[in-house]
Every structure is written in C-alpha cells, then in structure tokens.
Amino acid sequence: MIALEELINRESIPGNFFAPEVYVQGDMELGLIENRAGARLIALPDTLLRSLYTSLENEVGPAADLVLRQCGRWWGKNFYRRFTTEVSEYYGKSLAEMEMVEFIQSLKECWKPTVGA
C-alpha cells in the first residue's frame, strides 16, 4: 500500500539544488552575490585566474606547484564542508544516507558551467 497522502503532504519534494536561476542570488547594486543558502560567492574573471597562475610561476618558480597544492587542499576542504552542509540540509538527509547517484548528480550540477544562464 502506498501512503500517497503522506508523500504529497511532505513539506517539499526537492529538485535540483543547484539550478542556476535559484542558486545564485544577490544584490546587483551592492555588487554582492550569494548562493541560495546565504553563503557569499565570488566571481572571478578568467583573465585574473590565468594571471594568478602566471604570476605565481614568475614569483616562486618551481615552488608554484606546492603553493597551488596547499591552496587547493585548503580550499577543497572548505568547499566540501559547505557542499555537505548545504546539500544535506536541502535534501533532508546526510550524505551518508544519500544514494551514490544522488550525490554524484549534486556534485555534477554544482560544477556545471552556468555562464550566460
């Protein structure tokens, strides 16, 4: 027996947390953007990213790899912490309770390019 009423009366049936129309929000006039959970976002132009790499290479030479790795590790740890919190809050279950495919989908949607959307 399927308890339909129960399914329908659930508070919400989640969709794509990372849908670009709702994920990125902000105040254009203040120049602030944040995601739907209220975490601040930053938009960096491609040119800046590229020049960061080049300058790093010029400044520290062969140590650039090490610096990038350290930064990446630090950033990734924070990113994952935020991703976990937001996704499990939205879908109402911890990542451990999620099916693999649901987790993968969220990760994929999170990284989907949204430029121009």
Added chain:
Amino acid sequence: MPSKFEDFLQAAEDHYLQPTEINDFKQQMSALEDRLALYEVLREQELTIFQVVVDQLQKQRFSNTQAELEKVLTHWIAVLRYSAMAMLLNQPELLESQLLGWLVDILHRDEFASLNRRISELLQQSLVSVLNAEQMTLIAPLLQKANTALVSEDRSRELAVLG
C-alpha cells in the same frame, strides 16, 4: 529571462502603448489567467490525480521494492509540480534546469524503466480526466519533455535534448 510583460514595460518606455500592443497585452493577460486557473486545478487536485495513478499501479506487480515505488512516485509528483510552475511562468526551460537535468540520472535506470513508463502513462490518463482539452494542450508539452528525458529508451536522443 525577460518575461513577455517586461517586454511591454520596455516597449512603453517613452510612449503610450499602441492599440496593437494593448491588444497583445490583453492576450497575454488572458493567457496568464488561463495558466493560473490550470495551475490551481493541478495544485488542488494533486491528490486526486495521483490517487488514480496509485490505484492503477497497485493492481500491477513490479519487481521494485515498496521503498523504490514510493521514491519513484515522489519524483513523478515533483515532475508535475515543476511542470506546473514552468507552465504558469511560461518558461518551459525551467523544468529542465530545475528538475529534469538533475533527475534524469537518478530516475532513468533500467530497474525503474517499466515503472517509469507505467506511471507516465497513468499520469497522462489521469490528467485527461481532470483537465479540459485546452488545459491539456498547455501542460502536455512539459510532460512530453519529462517523458523524453525519463522514459524514452533512446538515451543519446534525450541527452541531446537536455544538453
């Protein structure tokens, strides 16, 4: 994503709208009214619509567990909800970005194939009995999109649609 109404706002920047534009505006208004009416029907009849689906579904045997049945059904409830909103806003692309793109890998799996197909058929039948022909034509394209993404056997085609 500018709506039709925003187009009017922009067109009227420095002048009164012309009679043809006013007519167009009126048409947009009445189309919006129709869509809102349909949205309300879908919202209020949600239980009725899906009860028919569930009743028919339970007459059949599927290889899926009870939990899977409920899960798949819940996703289809979401499909209709998101379709209804996309229809109301007249922005069909919202269905893809907010639901289908994410849902396709979760739902379009071999073990759910016959269940998906059956729910989709039953939902269609159930809607036909609740909505009038005009309303069906408003919501049908969205359900068709969902079908192509979630039920269709030809996976390469649906990826092309979603991509």
